[in-house]
Amino acid sequence: MSWVHEHRFPDSLALAHALSGEIKVDLEEAIQERGAASLVVSGGRTPTKLFEQLRAEKLDWSKVWITLADERWVETANPASNEKLVRETLLTGPAAAAHFVGLKNPAPAPEAGADWATRALTRVPHPFDVVLLGMGDDGHTASLFPGSLALGKALDRSAQPGCVAINSLTAPHARLSLNLSALLDSRRIILHIEGESKWQVYQRAKAAGPVAELPVRSVLQQKEVPMDVYWAP
C-alpha cells in the first residue's frame, strides 16, 4: 500500500521526537506559504509524549490553530475531556500561544451541540495541514466506532465536513467526532499507534474488508490525502 508510509521506532520516546519534528516542519511550511497553520489532534493516552515534545518546538505558535478530531461530551474540567488533555499537555510552554478551538459546548448532548461545533470548526484554517489520529483495538479512529448507529452518517463521503454525534457500544461517554469528510479535508493524515496489539489491528485494517468492521480503514483505504503511520512497540 504505497499510499501509506510506515515509520517504525524502537520506543515511544524516539517516535515522539521524530514525529514532533515532522509536525513542526509541516506547520512552519504552512505558516510560510499561507500565513497560518492548522493541526487536528486526537485524545487518549498515546499522544502524551508527543505533545510534550511538540509543545517545546520553536515555531510561531501564534499562527497555529489547533482543534480536536473528537471529544467526549463531558465538562472540560473532567479528566476524560480531550480538551483538558490538550490544554494541559500541549498548550503550554511555547505552544500556549496557539489558538485552540474546542468541540465541547454548553449543549446538553452532542446531538444538540454538533451544529455549533461544526460552525466553530470553520474558524480553523482548512484544508487542515496535519490531522493526527489514534486508533483503538477495535479499529476506531477519532470517534468513528464500529457498531455505532451514526457510523454510516459519519463515513458518508458526500456529507459536508463537520461534526457528528456518535456513541460507542463499548467506550464510555457520548461523543462528538469529525466526520470522514472533515478528516479528509486535510493535507496530511498521521496515524499514531503504539503497542503490539494495535500493530496487529493495523495489519488487519490494511487488508481489504468492510470499513464498518474497522473504521480506521476509512482513512487507510482513501487515496485523497497522503498518510503516514507512526508505530512504536
Ligand SMILES: O=C(O)[C@H](O)[C@@H](O)[C@H](O)[C@H](O)COP(=O)(O)O
Ligand atoms: O477520544 C479519544 O479517545 C481519541 O480521539 C481516540 O480516537 C483515541 O485516539 C483512541 O481511542 C486511542 O486511544 P489511546 O491512545 O488511549 O489508546
